Amino acid sequence: MSRAPAELTAAETARVVGTVLAPLVAQGAIVRRPRLTAWAERRQTDRAARRVLGGLRDRYDGAPLALRLGPRRLVLATTPDDVRRLLEGTPDPFTAASNEKRGALAHFQPRALLISGPDDRRRLRPLNEDALDAAHAVHDDGSAFVAAVERAAEELARRVDAAGGLDAAAFSDAWWSLVMEVTFGARARDDLRVVDLLNALRRDGNWSWFRPRRPWLRAELERRVAEHVARAPSSSLAGRIRDADPDEAPGQVPHWLFAFDAAGATTLRALAVASARDDVRGRLVGELADDRGGPAALLPYGRACLLEAVRLWPTTFAVLRDAVRPTDWGGATVPAGTGFVVVSAFFHRDPERLAFADAFVPEAWWDGRADEDWGIVPFSGGPAACPGRHVVLLVASHLLARMANLGLEVERGQHLARDPLPATVDHLGLRFVAPPLAGVR
Numbered sequence: 001m002s003r004a005p006a007e008l009t010a011a012e013t014a015r016v017v018g019t020v021l022a023p024l025v026a027q028g029a030i031v032r033r034p035r036l037t038a039w040a041e042r043r044q045t046d047r048a049a050r051r052v053l054g055g056l057r058d059r060y061d062g063a064p065l066a067l068r069l070g071p072r073r074l075v076l077a078t079t080p081d082d083v084r085r086l087l088e089g090t091p092d093p094f095t096a097a098s099n100e101k102r103g104a105l106a107h108f109q110p111r112a113l114l115i116s117g118p119d120d121r122r123r124l125r126p127l128n129e130d131a132l133d134a135a136h137a138v139h140d141d142g143s144a145f146v147a148a149v150e151r152a153a154e155e156l157a158r159r160v161d162a163a164g165g166l167d168a169a170a171f172s173d174a175w176w177s178l179v180m181e182v183t184f185g186a187r188a189r190d191d192l193r194v195v196d197l198l199n200a201l202r203r204d205g206n207w208s209w210f211r212p213r214r215p216w217l218r219a220e221l222e223r224r225v226a227e228h229v230a231r232a233p234s235s236s237l238a239g240r241i242r243d244a245d246p247d248e249a250p251g252q253v254p255h256w257l258f259a260f261d262a263a264g265a266t267t268l269r270a271l272a273v274a275s276a277r278d279d280v281r282g283r284l285v286g287e288l289a290d291d292r293g294g295p296a297a298l299l300p301y302g303r304a305c306l307l308e309a310v311r312l313w314p315t316t317f318a319v320l321r322d323a324v325r326p327t328d329w330g331g332a333t334v335p336a337g338t339g340f341v342v343v344s345a346f347f348h349r350d351p352e353r354l355a356f357a358d359a360f361v362p363e364a365w366w367d368g369r370a371d372e373d374w375g376i377v378p379f380s381g382g383p384a385a386c387p388g389r390h391v392v393l394l395v396a397s398h399l400l401a402r403m404a405n406l407g408l409e410v411e412r413g414q415h416l417a418r419d420p421l422p423a424t425v426d427h428l429g430l431r432f433v434a435p436p437l438a439g440v441r
């Protein structure tokens with residue numbers, strides 16, 4: 001049963017803004033700002049955020065928390081039932097195209113599904129689902145993607161050999177070449193200008209409506225994307241939309257590229273845990289070695305490790321919805337235009353609901369514990385749930401297993417070696433060192 005939103009006092013509003021919302025915005029909702037993610041890790045900002053929201057949930061008996069930020073009225077969900085109602089109620093009465101998201105994403109993907117209106121959504125959702133083969137754990141073109149992963153893993157192994165280790169920047173170069181190959185085919189691997197343009201526009205997106213648009217950069221991005229789509233082989237993601245409406249299909253691709261950044265961050269965090277825990281590493285490597293599933297095998301343990309990493313350290317800081325019309329919530333009418341916020345770190349690691357809140361428990365993803373809880377939504381849920389989830393898990397699980405096989409150690413690994421795990425982990429600050437003895441590989 002939902003309860004009517006509780007109006008926070010001015011002091012409570014200040015506490016929520018200062019400890020929950022400001023650190024998320026400061027780190028960069030669209031592209032991370034390295035100095036601020038390092039600061040967030042030092043301060044373990046997610047721990048304070050969880051404490052404040054948990055305290056207010058208890059004080060207001062599980063009612064959602066309403067606050068005002070200038071002209072904007074926001075309601076923060078506090079129970080899994082609230083989350084379920086918002087996500088199942090998408091796109092009407094709760095649109096995923098929230099005010100903040102439209103402001104941020106229009107810098108580089110104004111035609112993308114996530115910020116589309118109801119009519120466009122009816123066409124764009126199936127287009128995205130088909131291209132990403134959303135219904136299947138292993139994408140139709142999975143073998144081509146795993147072949148690209150193998151090339152990336154070899155490149156990463158060479159970098160480890162040359163440098164004696166790996167940091168997030170070195171990982172990132174190889175990762176983006178992999179993403180370009182999966183998205184557009186092997187000929188696009190080296191066009192990292194696309195990634196530079198996207199990142200420049202994503203930095204603008206961090207400022208949402210407050211940063212002027214740079215249409216000339218967006219035009220260059222769109223031109224390059226359209227060229228890649230036009231010559232994409234059929235075994236790439238873009239190859240599957242090559243013959244669709246050229247006015248709207250290529251407009252979906254910047255979101256795919258942007259979203260692969262989150263997959264890279266999650267791969268790095270899962271690798272960090274595997275590098276600090278021999279049992280996790282051993283199971284990842286063993287699963288790949290035992291694999292009898294052909295080139296694009298399903299790797300259930302690897303996938304569950306990634307799901308666990310993105311539960312513990314969510315890459316979508318907050319899932320946002322706006323009410324499109326006045327809506328009843330627990331007997332109160334919530335006006336049209338009200339923004340709803342699901343703070344992922346609070347829900348994913350809530351010790352009051354989850355016995356495994358701060359532990360690394362991949363098993364929770366196949367024994368039903370994670371799936372049955374509407375508060376655990378790293379890929380969202382309902383009609384706007386991430387259609388890229390399976391592609392991400394396929395590509396990232398194959399890369400994770402191959403990298404686990406390098407036998408790397410993670411610096412400052414003592415924090416990751418045992419539970420409870422840190423509330424905030426800055427993936428951009430992760431560093432791995434090669435094992436002292438050769439022969440692990």
Ligand code: HEM
Pocket residue numbers: 096113114115125128132255256257259260262263264266310315316319320377378379380381383384385386387388389391392
């Ligand atoms: C770790 C990686 C990823 C995570 C955690 C993630 C998470 C999410 C979340 C939380 C949403 C929904 C946001 C909302 O409900 O408002 C979403 C939407 C979406 N994602 Fe992902 N995503 C990831 C990677 C990808 C990739 C790689 C692709 C494509 C190749 C992709 C394609 C999409 C699309 C098209 C939507 C819009 C769905 C809609 O509006 O109906 N995602 N993703």
